[in-house]
Amino acid sequence: xxxxxxxxxxxxxxxxxxxxxxxxxxxxxxxxxxxxxxxxxxxxxxxxxxxxxxxxxxxxxxxxxxxxxxxxxxxxxxxxxxxxxxxxxxxxxxxxxxxxxxxxxxxxxxxxxxxxxxxxxxxxxxxxxxxxxxxxxxxxxxxxxxxxxxxxxxxxxxxxxxxxxxxxxxxxxxxxxxxxxxxxxxxxxxxxxxxxxxxxxxxxxxxxxxxxxxxxxxxxxxxxxxxxxxxxxxxxxxxxxxxxxxxxxxxxxxxxxxxxxxxxxxxxxxxxx
DNA sequence: CCTAAGTCCTGAGTGC
DNA sequence: TGCACTCAGGACTTAG
Numbered sequence: 231x232x233x234x235x236x237x238x239x240x241x242x243x244x245x246x247x248x249x250x251x252x253x254x255x256x257x258x259x260x261x262x263x264x265x266x267x268x269x270x271x272x273x274x275x276x277x278x279x280x281x282x283x284x285x286x287x288x289x290x291x292x293x294x295x296x297x298x299x300x301x302x303x304x305x306x307x308x309x310x311x312x313x314x315x316x317x318x319x320x321x322x323x324x325x326x327x328x329x330x331x332x333x334x335x336x337x338x339x340x341x342x343x344x345x346x347x348x349x350x351x352x353x354x355x356x357x358x359x360x361x362x363x364x365x366x367x368x369x370x371x372x373x374x375x376x377x378x379x380x381x382x383x384x385x386x387x388x389x390x391x392x393x394x395x396x397x398x399x400x401x402x403x404x405x406x407x408x409x410x411x412x413x414x415x416x417x418x419x420x421x422x423x424x425x426x427x428x429x430x431x432x433x434x435x436x437x438x439x440x441x442x443x444x445x446x447x448x449x450x451x452x453x454x455x456x457x458x459x460x461x462x463x464x465x466x467x468x469x470x471x472x473x474x475x476x477x478x479x480x481x482x483x484x485x486x487x488x489x490x491x492x493x494x495x496x497x498x499x500x501x502x503x
Numbered sequence: 504c505c506t507a508a509g510t511c512c513t514g515a516g517t518g519c
Numbered sequence: 520t521g522c523a524c525t526c527a528g529g530a531c532t533t534a535g
Contacts (some may be wrong), residue, residue, distance in 0.1 A: 231510055265531075289509080306508055321533085333511075340532045342509060349521080358510095387528060395510080402508060451508060452535080472507095492528065494506080506535090517525075 232304045234366065234400025235443035236462065237289050240310055242290065243458055244334075245284040245310060252281045253329035254295065261323045264338065265305060268324070268345045275347060276300060287353065288362050288399030298347050301356065303341030307452075311335050313461055339425065362432075363398045366436050372398055374430035381421040381429060388424050389417035390491035391437065401436060403493045404449060404471045409435040411470045415496050416502045418488075470496040 232240070241356070279295035291310075293300040302310070313325065313335035319490040324345060348356050361429040364371035371373065380397050381388070391397055393406050401409070410417050412435035415428050424432070443449060448462030468480050474487030478498040487496045 236508070272532070284523095303510085304508085305510080336528070338510095340507090344510090358508095384525080390526085393509090449508080454506060491526085493509095507533100510531095512530080513528090515525105515527090517523100519522090519524105 233402035236448035241286045248281040255329040256327040258325040264341045265344050303344040303345045305357040308338040308343035349464045366398050377429050384421040387418045388421045391421045407471045408439045
């Protein structure tokens with residue numbers, strides 16, 4: 231669910247909650263079988279650890295402590311929230327009890343999410359982080375040159391290509407569709423057929439749509455919430471996502487939709503070539 | 504019955 | 520034929 235803007239918004243919320251030397255007194259596991267099993271050793275490793283930082287890499291959240299880092303992925307329906315005692319819900323899989331009495335809950339109905347540990351300084355060796363592409367907001371690493379090199383000779387459609395986390399991280403089904411609309415590129419176009427200038431526009435569009443969505447606190451469809459429980463607002467700015475059959479906001483032609491790479495995809499035949 | 508913000512795996516196909 | 524890589528499709532799960 232959450233793509234980069236939603237994960238970044240959650241990161242900022244968690245950083246605020248955990249700032250000022252928060253200490254994790256105890257991790258309480260209620261259910262271990264998420265996408266992968268939560269390691270049995272994780273609660274013991276986290277107990278008594280002081281939070282040093284809350285980071286994001288791709289769609290992963292990383293809470294650093296001196297002894298171990300906690301890695302989480304929200305999958306499609308994952309949320310972190312401040313959960314006062316008494317606020318227990320179905321699908322709360324894990325509670326982090328802080329030393330000051332507050333409590334964080336990880337809730338994920340579909341269980342496509344993930345909790346794991348990273349050894350200190352071990353990001354590059356972690357199997358889920360190894361092999362990830364560059365951060366899209368890093369203009370130096372994610373450039374038109376870089377994307378053009380990865381598109382060369384590729385028959386795959388441009389939309390699934392930019393959703394491939396080995397190519398660039400953080401772009402999912404919503405923001406891929408929105409960035410392609412902004413860049414005027416048809417999502418089904420084979421990557422090798424997209425012109426160099428259009429790839430430059432796409433790189434800029436990915437950055438601009440992600441920046442705008444972060445500024446809006448992400449997009450709330452059903453489950454996504456910020457750490458404080460608020461929804462995001464960017465869903466009101468969608469130009470194409472979930473708008474198949476409706477009028478293009480730019481030219482009023484009906485938007486078309488089809489399944490591409492297993493994901494629903496919407497675009498404007500007139501505005502996107 | 505259908506759909507859904509994401510990976511992850513398998514198997515078929517391609518090119519050297 | 521073998522190997523490496525690419526690409527499409529399905530699986531996982533719960534809720535609305």
